[in-house]
Amino acid sequence: QSVLTQPPSASGTPGQxxxxxxxxxxxxxxxxxxxxxxxxxxxxxxxxxSRNDQRPSxxxxxxxxxxxxxxxxxxxxxxxxxxxxxxxxAAWDDSLSGHVVFGGGTKLTVL
Amino acid sequence: ExxxxxxxxxxxxxxxxxxxxxKGSGYTFANYWIGWVRQMPGKGLEWMGIIYPGDSDTRYSPxxxxxxxxxxxxxxxxxxxxxxxxxASDTAMYYCARRGSEFYWxxxxxxxxxxxxxxx
Numbered sequence: 001q002s003v004l005t006q007p008p009s010a011s012g013t014p015g016q017x018x019x020x021x022x023x024x025x026x027x028x029x030x031x032x033x034x035x036x037x038x039x040x041x042x043x044x045x046x047x048x049x050s051r052n053d054q055r056p057s058x059x060x061x062x063x064x065x066x067x068x069x070x071x072x073x074x075x076x077x078x079x080x081x082x083x084x085x086x087x088x089x090a091a092w093d094d095s096l097s098g099h100v101v102f103g104g105g106t107k108l109t110v111l
Numbered sequence: 112e113x114x115x116x117x118x119x120x121x122x123x124x125x126x127x128x129x130x131x132x133x134k135g136s137g138y139t140f141a142n143y144w145i146g147w148v149r150q151m152p153g154k155g156l157e158w159m160g161i162i163y164p165g166d167s168d169t170r171y172s173p174x175x176x177x178x179x180x181x182x183x184x185x186x187x188x189x190x191x192x193x194x195x196x197x198x199a200s201d202t203a204m205y206y207c208a209r210r211g212s213e214f215y216w217x218x219x220x221x222x223x224x225x226x227x228x229x230x231x
Binding site: 044046098102 | 171208211217
């Protein structure tokens with residue numbers, strides 16, 4: 001059972017906009033930044049969004065992040081076949097001397 | 112170009128010890144925390160712990176405290192993850208990752224992973 005809760009799956013057709021949610025609590029998302037990672041099958045994770053809504057260099061602006069209270073969302077617009085991957089949210093958790101927590105991951109399928 | 116290069120896949124028996132490595136290049140290794148992340152077969156990411164090469168300050172996830180040891184050799188720009196007595200449940204892919212900021216807890220550079228298989 002992951003500390004951050006994500007839907008296990010999401011799907012969309014090419015060109016659509018999809019959103020993936022991430023729910024936490026006051027000890028993690030409620031008081032710390034949320035970061036998002038993309039993991040294509042068989043590859044290492046890649047940083048997609050940092051500090052709630054910041055895109056690292058090279059990440060297309062089709063990807064955007066937001067946070068409100070103890071929840072966060074990742075939005076992907078203009079869906080493309082290469083976006084098919086697992087997506088993970090993460091945040092620092094202030095409980096138990098502090099540690100990083102991940103969501104359980106969302107498998108995005110491009111139909 | 113910046114890289115984290117991890118050691119190769121390992122096959123071990125239960126009860127054996129193991130130390131895997133993660134070598135940084137293309138940046139000042141001592142200035143960035145290096146974390147370890149476990150991914151069990153078909154499962155999600157789990158943060159294990161992190162070390163600061165500059166002074167070897169180390170923090171562990173409560174779930175992994177006492178189960179593994181994280182260390183670093185600053186002179187060779189290499190971080191390590193080790194087990195003293197492996198269990199079948201340690202079978203997983205292990206990633207090292209660089210913390211991208213001294214203020215925020217995101218990981219901007221990842222190794223390709225080391226697959227550890229523990230089987231009798």
